[in-house]
Amino acid sequence: MIDTAEASRLHAADGAGSRVEGMRDMEPEERRRAAVRAAGLDASVEAVLAGDALPLAVANGMIENVIGTFELPLGVATNFIVNGREHLVPMAVEEPSVVAAASYMAKIARSGGGFTATCTTPIMRAQVQVLGLTDPRGARARILAHRDELVEMANSRDTVLVGLGGGCKDIEVHVFDDTPIGAMVVMHLLVDVRDAMGANTVNTMAELLAPRIEAITGGKVRLRILSNLADRRLVTASVRVPAEALSTKTLDGADVARGIVEACALAIVDPYRAATHNKGIMNGIDPVVVATGNDWRAIEAGAHAYAARSGRYTSLTHWEIDGIGALVGTLEMPMALGIVGGATRTHPAAQAALKLMRVDSAQQLAEITAAVGLAQNMAALRALATEGIQRGHMTLHARNIAITAGATGADIDRVAKAIVAAGDVSVARAKRVLEGT
Numbered sequence: 439m440i441d442t443a444e445a446s447r448l449h450a451a452d453g454a455g456s457r458v459e460g461m462r463d464m465e466p467e468e469r470r471r472a473a474v475r476a477a478g479l480d481a482s483v484e485a486v487l488a489g490d491a492l493p494l495a496v497a498n499g500m501i502e503n504v505i506g507t508f509e510l511p512l513g514v515a516t517n518f519i520v521n522g523r524e525h526l527v528p529m530a531v532e533e534p535s536v537v538a539a540a541s542y543m544a545k546i547a548r549s550g551g552g553f554t555a556t557c558t559t560p561i562m563r564a565q566v567q568v569l570g571l572t573d574p575r576g577a578r579a580r581i582l583a584h585r586d587e588l589v590e591m592a593n594s595r596d597t598v599l600v601g602l603g604g605g606c607k608d609i610e611v612h613v614f615d616d617t618p619i620g621a622m623v624v625m626h627l628l629v630d631v632r633d634a635m636g637a638n639t640v641n642t643m644a645e646l647l648a649p650r651i652e653a654i655t656g657g658k659v660r661l662r663i664l665s666n667l668a669d670r671r672l673v674t675a676s677v678r679v680p681a682e683a684l685s686t687k688t689l690d691g692a693d694v695a696r697g698i699v700e701a702c703a704l705a706i707v708d709p710y711r712a713a714t715h716n717k718g719i720m721n722g723i724d725p726v727v728v729a730t731g732n733d734w735r736a737i738e739a740g741a742h743a744y745a746a747r748s749g750r751y752t753s754l755t756h757w758e759i760d761g762i763g764a765l766v767g768t769l770e771m772p773m774a775l776g777i778v779g780g781a782t783r784t785h786p787a788a789q790a791a792l793k794l795m796r797v798d799s800a801q802q803l804a805e806i807t808a809a810v811g812l813a814q815n816m817a818a819l820r821a822l823a824t825e826g827i828q829r830g831h832m833t834l835h836a837r838n839i840a841i842t843a844g845a846t847g848a849d850i851d852r853v854a855k856a857i858v859a860a861g862d863v864s865v866a867r868a869k870r871v872l873e874g875t
Contacts, residue, residue, distance in 0.1 A: 456524040457545075458516050462538070473514045473526050473794060483790045487512065487528075491787040500784055512729060512787070513537035514794070517544035519552025520675075520809045527810055528791040529725035534835045536721050539817035540810050549683040550764065553812065554676050555805035561607065561670035562774060564627040564640035566651055567661040574621040577655040578611040581625055584654055585609055591650060592627060592643040599639060604630040606643060625651060628670060633800040635733060635776035640664045666739040668772035669747070673801075675808035677816070679765045689824055695765040697823025698757050698816065705753035712753050715815070716745055719754055719769065722814025726807045730795075731781030731788025733774075740772035755815050769812040773804035836863050843868035 458472050467488075474484040489509060498504040515527040515537050529537050547553060571577045581588070585608075592606035599605050610626040627647070629640045644662035652659050684698075685691035705715035720738060727734040745754050755769045777800050782788050797803045836854035843865050845853045849872060856871045857863050 456516050456518045456526050458526075461514075461516060469514070477526055477794050477796060479793055483793055486786050486790040487794070491790070492785060496784060496786075500781065510728070512791075513725075515540040515544065515810060515813075517541050517548060518806070518809060518813075519544070519548055520555055520806050522552070523796075525796060525806050526794055527726060527806060528729040528794050529722075529810075530729040531721075531725035533721065534838060536725060536814065539821075540722050540813045543813040543817045543820070544809075546683050547677050547679055547813065547816075549680055550678040552677070553809035555673060555808050557673045557773065557801040557804045558671060560604075560631050560633075560636070560774075560800055562629050562631050562636040562640050562668055563665040563670065564629065564644040565661060565663055565665055566625040566627070566644050566648060566659055568623040568625070568651060568655050568657040569619065569660055571621060571623060571655060571657040574613045574615070574623050577623050577657060578613055580654050581609070581611050581623070581651065584650075588627075588647055588650065592629070592647060595642055595646050596639060599630075599632060602632050604632040606630075623655065623657065626665075631776075633776060633778045635736070635774055635780060635800075637664050637733075637736075638779070666736045666772075666774070667743040668740050668774040669744060671772055671774050671804075672770060673773040673804040673808040674768065674770045675805065675812045676766065676768045677809075677812055678760070679767075679816075681759075681763045681765065684765065684820070686824060692763055694820060694823055695759055695763070698765060698767075698819040699759055701819045701822050702753060702755060702757040706756070707752075709751040712745065712751050715818075716741065716754050718818040719811045719815045721818075723807055723811040726810055727775065729788070729791045730775070730777075730797075730803065731783075731785045731791075732776060733780075736774055737772075740774060744772050755812065757816075757819065767812055767816055769808055769815070771808070771811075773808060775803050775807065776800050777803055836868075839863055839865055840868050840872075843872055845872055 455476055458476055461469055461472065464472065470484055470487055492507050497507050510530045510532055513529050515529055518525045518527055568577065588609055589606045593600050596605065606627055606629045608628045610628065612624045614622050614624065627640060627643055629636065629643060631639050641664055648659040648662050681691040681695050683691060684694040686694065705712045720741060723737060724734045727737050741754060745751055754771050755767060757765065757767045760766050776782055777792055777797060782792065795806060836858050837850055839857065840850045840853035843853065845868065853868050853871045857867045860867060
């Protein structure tokens with residue numbers, strides 16, 4: 439764990455920071471200018487982040503039947519230190535409290551030096567399903583006997599990736615005896631995709647090998663597709679927070695830490711709680727994935743599959759109290775993100791988001807994203823262990839209620855504060871406040 443002094447030294451050395459004082463009180467233009475200045479970027483990036491970044495001509499080339507574009511609010515989470523480096527984190531999300539909660543927990547985490555994260559080699563899997571076999575284990579042995587040939591053949595399609603140190607590294611072969619259609623063999627290609635998400639790369643390799651697999655096994659290849667359970671591409675994030683940093687006006691920090699651990703314990707043993715618990719983690723992760731042009735559906739699928747890998751759905755995080763009373767949290771999950779290819783290279787706002795984060799590799803992006811997920815989980819558990827989740831959420835949701843009631847401009851904050859103070863965050867109350875009745 440890097441302490442606060444060391445983090446500050448590194449911050450000064452790289453000339454950027456994630457602490458932006460008074461951001462919540464700024465107007466959007468001021469926030470954007472402050473974030474861009476803190477990240478050391480120029481006015482061209484600021485203009486892209488302002489919105490209307492995706493020209494219709496570009497959108498028309500990205501998906502089918504384009505009729506326009508659809509925008510989400512783009513916020514920036516502040517205060518993040520990950521592996522000793524300061525990061526502003528763009529988040530595209532519609533839900534109130536998410537950005538504020540992540541930023542506040544990152545601020546608390548600074549007292550322990552911020553977040554530490556590691557990422558494994560970016561290995562993705564492609565599956566090749568073989569049917570119609572009378573000797574599935576014999577077929578498995580024949581495939582394994584041709585391992586070197588198959589790896590070389592897969593790599594022949596992407597010499598650029600191989601030149602970067604990536605490419606197909608190995609194969610696995612699995613036999614399934616008891617399926618609704620009889621025995622099947624499934625070969626896995628294990629491919630280092632470097633800074634790409636990797637779907638197109640591994641799918642292309644699987645397609646290329648299909649005829650050769652049929653020749654080797656005597657069977658019929660059906661599916662040739664990647665797996666979104668990227669369990670060889672794992673990210674682990676951790677944080678250590680001194681108990682005193684968790685103190686509130688009415689609660690001792692040690693009590694808050696114990697409440698967080700106890701709240702997590704229910705998610706570890708009960709899938710009904712784990713589903714909501716993990717959704718809270720993804721509240722932090724998905725907005726970063728969306729903002730950087732990555733595939734949030736793939737990340738969601740991998741996360742929930744990994745949470746159920748033991749046969750019982752459970753928590754993706756664990757919270758503990760160490761020997762001197764500090765709160766320690768860890769998150770481990772698959773994280774197949776890319777900074778090259780796909781929307782990360784075609785969407786101008788995604789490119790600007792990556793610049794704002796100051797990301798150098800797909801692995802670093804995964805580490806920062808996991809840290810945000812861990813911060814979001816800490817925020818939710820802290821709220822549950824103290825005043826309850828709804829109080830803070832409804833306070834931030836009050837602005838949406840005010841807008842729904844017809845408030846504009848300065849009236850939005852005026853009405854929101856009034857309905858929160860009255861303890862009645864409803865459209866009806868907002869309308870009465872707006873009308874002065």
